[in-house]
Amino acid sequence: MTPISNTTEVAPVAAALEVATAEKLLRDMAYVLKLTRRVKAEMAAEPVTEEAVIARTWERVLGA
Incomplete structure (x- = not known):
């Protein structure tokens, strides 16, 4: 039986x-x-209050 490929090269x-x-x-x-x-x-961090979310939203609006 002849080998199909040379295993030392493959x-x-x-x-x-x-x-x-x-x-x-x-x-x-x-x-x-x-x-x-x-x-x-x-997830383990302290929950963000709604006031903080609103403040961040206004900061983005005023900064634009």
């Missing part, structure tokens, strides 16, 4: 693709964790 390319895929996956997971922490911090 192995480094396949390994490099696996490493690149793993690195992208880890970057994506780190980004999701960062966003999750930010949302958790916002």
Whole structure:
């Protein structure tokens, strides 16, 4: 039986693709964790009063 491809030539390319895929996956997971922490911090923060929301709205209107 003859080999279809030379495994010594294919192995480094396949390994490099696996490493690149793993690195992208880890970057994506780190980004999701960062966003999750930010949302958790916002949810745990003290609630914003209605007066503060109204004041911010007027600041944007007056600044425009």
